Amino acid sequence: MMQQVILTGFVLMSLVVVGPVSAQNTELVSQPTPPGETSASGQTTIDEKSVPTPLDSQSVAARLEALTAALRAQKNETDALKQKAVVQDRELEKLSNELSVMSEEHEQISLSQLEAEALDTVKRFSVYGFMDVQFTAAFPQQKNGSPDWSSPIFIETQRRSTFHQAGVNLYFKSELTSTLETLVETQFTYQPNGDISSYPKVVHSNGGGTIEAGEWVRTSTSVRKPYSGDLRLGGVWIERAQIDWKPRDWLNIRMGRFLSPFGIWHEDHGSPVRLTTHEPFIISNNYLPNAQTGIMVLGKIFAGNNADFDYAVTLSNGRGPADEYVDLDSNKALGLRARVNITLRDFSVSAGAYGYMGQYTDNRNALHVYTNATNSGFDPTVEQPTQWIETVTSKYDEKILATDLQINFKGIQLFGEYVRGQKKYIVPTEIFAVTPLFVGASPDVDAIEPNQISQAWYGVAAYQLPFTKALKDIKITPFVGFDHLEPSDVYSYDSVSLFLGGINVKPSPYVTIKTGAYCIIPKDKTVLGDNTWFWDSQIAVSF
Amino acid sequence: MSAMNHSRFKDIAGTGFVGKNRRRFLGMLGFLIVGIVLFQGKSIQAESPDDILIIVHTSVKISSISLADVRRIFLKQKASLAGQTIIPINARKDSALRRQFTQKVFGKSSAEEQSYWEQQKIKSGLRPPNELSDTIRAIFSSKNAISYCYRKDYAAGVAKIILVL
Numbered sequence: 001m002m003q004q005v006i007l008t009g010f011v012l013m014s015l016v017v018v019g020p021v022s023a024q025n026t027e028l029v030s031q032p033t034p035p036g037e038t039s040a041s042g043q044t045t046i047d048e049k050s051v052p053t054p055l056d057s058q059s060v061a062a063r064l065e066a067l068t069a070a071l072r073a074q075k076n077e078t079d080a081l082k083q084k085a086v087v088q089d090r091e092l093e094k095l096s097n098e099l100s101v102m103s104e105e106h107e108q109i110s111l112s113q114l115e116a117e118a119l120d121t122v123k124r125f126s127v128y129g130f131m132d133v134q135f136t137a138a139f140p141q142q143k144n145g146s147p148d149w150s151s152p153i154f155i156e157t158q159r160r161s162t163f164h165q166a167g168v169n170l171y172f173k174s175e176l177t178s179t180l181e182t183l184v185e186t187q188f189t190y191q192p193n194g195d196i197s198s199y200p201k202v203v204h205s206n207g208g209g210t211i212e213a214g215e216w217v218r219t220s221t222s223v224r225k226p227y228s229g230d231l232r233l234g235g236v237w238i239e240r241a242q243i244d245w246k247p248r249d250w251l252n253i254r255m256g257r258f259l260s261p262f263g264i265w266h267e268d269h270g271s272p273v274r275l276t277t278h279e280p281f282i283i284s285n286n287y288l289p290n291a292q293t294g295i296m297v298l299g300k301i302f303a304g305n306n307a308d309f310d311y312a313v314t315l316s317n318g319r320g321p322a323d324e325y326v327d328l329d330s331n332k333a334l335g336l337r338a339r340v341n342i343t344l345r346d347f348s349v350s351a352g353a354y355g356y357m358g359q360y361t362d363n364r365n366a367l368h369v370y371t372n373a374t375n376s377g378f379d380p381t382v383e384q385p386t387q388w389i390e391t392v393t394s395k396y397d398e399k400i401l402a403t404d405l406q407i408n409f410k411g412i413q414l415f416g417e418y419v420r421g422q423k424k425y426i427v428p429t430e431i432f433a434v435t436p437l438f439v440g441a442s443p444d445v446d447a448i449e450p451n452q453i454s455q456a457w458y459g460v461a462a463y464q465l466p467f468t469k470a471l472k473d474i475k476i477t478p479f480v481g482f483d484h485l486e487p488s489d490v491y492s493y494d495s496v497s498l499f500l501g502g503i504n505v506k507p508s509p510y511v512t513i514k515t516g517a518y519c520i521i522p523k524d525k526t527v528l529g530d531n532t533w534f535w536d537s538q539i540a541v542s543f
Numbered sequence: 544m545s546a547m548n549h550s551r552f553k554d555i556a557g558t559g560f561v562g563k564n565r566r567r568f569l570g571m572l573g574f575l576i577v578g579i580v581l582f583q584g585k586s587i588q589a590e591s592p593d594d595i596l597i598i599v600h601t602s603v604k605i606s607s608i609s610l611a612d613v614r615r616i617f618l619k620q621k622a623s624l625a626g627q628t629i630i631p632i633n634a635r636k637d638s639a640l641r642r643q644f645t646q647k648v649f650g651k652s653s654a655e656e657q658s659y660w661e662q663q664k665i666k667s668g669l670r671p672p673n674e675l676s677d678t679i680r681a682i683f684s685s686k687n688a689i690s691y692c693y694r695k696d697y698a699a700g701v702a703k704i705i706l707v708l
Binding site for chain 2: 126
């Protein structure tokens with residue numbers, strides 16, 4: 001109470017002394033600023049009418065009380081703001097800490113540059129390949145106590161026992177983008193060294209005399225090295241060189257040199273994948289072109305969880321003497337592939353077909369120059385005195401249908417293929433035919449290749465023994481099969497059948513060892529001789 | 544709303560549905576539950592930390608996938624899902640996770656899977672999916688990617704789960 005009295009007295013004295021000065025100041029400031037508002041200088045203007053006179057002690061006290069209250073309120077507000085600022089600082093610090101932890105976590109969970117590069121799916125380039133070594137021994141029928149190698153069934157490489165190596169296949173694969181890639185497969189081969197491009201045919205007439213055509217031509221690539229001995233040059237065969245653009249599973253556009261999309265054996269392609277050492281007649285007799293140059297549209301369509309459908313449409317140069325890079329006719333070869341695959345737990349079946357129609361053309365070109373009578377210039381009567389004149393030496397249309405079927409069930413594999421081809425000559429090839437002898441006619445040196453239908457089929461049954469786990473992932477698969485060839489419906493003397501059996505062992509994913517025996521049974525034994533046995537063993541490695 | 548339900552219940556009760564068919568209804572319900580337990584037993588199995596989760600990058604639009612499609616994607620027979628390109632990422636082939644995934648999805652051993660890829664390389668030039676030891680990190684950093692991990696290693700928000708094996 002006493003304090004209030006003293007405080008009130010002190011304030012009254014202050015107002016008496018300071019009052020007029022304050023009023024003057026207020027006058028100066030109050031002109032531009034409306035009453036009760038804050039001026040630009042931050043001072044609060046006071047309404048002149050509300051300024052108490054020194055004698056109005058009641059209103060002064062009231063005013064004083066109001067000011068004190070306002071002061072307290074402002075102090076409280078300042079304290080609250082300070083507290084709020086402290087809380088906000090704490091929150092800021094907490095958020096900063098959280099951000100720091102998250103940054104560390106993000107850094108931990110993000111890939112390092114090396115890891116990211118390892119995962120990069122584009123511009124991946126890889127080189128890999130496979131090779132094999134094979135040993136073949138033939139066991140011909142004995143004649144007069146010694147093996148008879150004279151049967152026409154023996155091509156040179158099958159006579160006697162021999163080691164052989166086809167070559168080394170190298171792949172170059174590049175994934176340029178997620179939808180664009182290239183694949184080049186080459187084979188480094190020892191050929192053309194030793195290739196027999198021609199051999200003579202000699203007919204001995206019982207009436208005396210001989211008819212002979214052709215000559216023995218064995219290619220030699222032997223060259224002398226400048227400072228040491230000889231070397232034999234080999235070749236590089238481009239098996240396929242393709243560009244793939246695959247925007248969808250059902251749409252893949254392939255351009256370049258690609259493998260013909262048919263069959264099982266052909267698509268297995270390499271010795272580490274193929275089950276047997278014996279190459280089916282469908283392949284060895286080139287029923288279909290191994291590869292084509294052109295464009296292929298292919299894709300896969302899924303039907304539910306257990307089935308899918310593959311298709312391929314091919315448009316290419318077809319077959320020709322240099323179809324890899326030139327088509328000698330304007331007729332493009334067309335092919336259609338379709339295959340259905342169904343999988344139900346351990347059981348799977350796939351059935352496919354490929355139809356192909358194309359034209360083979362070979363020709364000869366000569367440059368003809370027409371001159372005037374004195375050979376001192378071009379012939380003025382000829383519109384174009386220098387001309388390439390093309391002569392077609394061989395031309396035929398071919399239609400081929402290839403079908404395939406594969407069934408797998410708990411380690412059992414059954415697969416087979418059938419191919420039928422038709423050749424219709426437009427410009428027949430000249431051959432030296434001994435075949436007329438079979439129909440009671442004379443051998444014909446100037447014979448022409450007849451139109452013909454040929455067919456071949458094979459089937460293989462195999463069983464992967466259920467000891468894979470016990471043998472630490474070594475797969476052992478015995479197999480049996482048959483193969484049949486009818487090269488021509490015109491002359492059936494060279495039809496043959498073949499039975500085979502053997503075993504395929506995979507001691508690691510990279511190594512395949514095969515060994516087996518097969519027996520060739522000619523249809524006409526008077527021409528091709530008796531049954532002949534062969535034994536084959538092969539080791540194939542992918543790297 | 545609750546009044547409506549109540550009145551419906553009353554109405555049903557009024558018609559005698561509950562009283563007359565209650566036993567049959569409960570029997571059918573029990574049968575249904577037993578059926579679900581028997582045929583969908585897996586879906587109500589307790590979660591295990593060793594479950595293998597099929598996970599995708601959060602940018603991948605799909606929310607579920609069939610086991611057949613997982614198989615096709617990791618065998619590179621299929622490269623897109625719902626019109627979106629999908630890139631499979633495998634765990635390292637010497638890891639337990641990869642072995643278990645290969646067994647569960649393909650029914651093959653690691654050696655058989657390796658053999659499959661060797662064959663595909665020769666037949667069609669197809670290469671196996673990329674590998675990384677930490678598949679979760681791989682998914683987190685790779686758009687359109689699909690991979691797998693153990694449930695115990697999964698962290699929410701890092702990837703999207705689309706199937707539990």
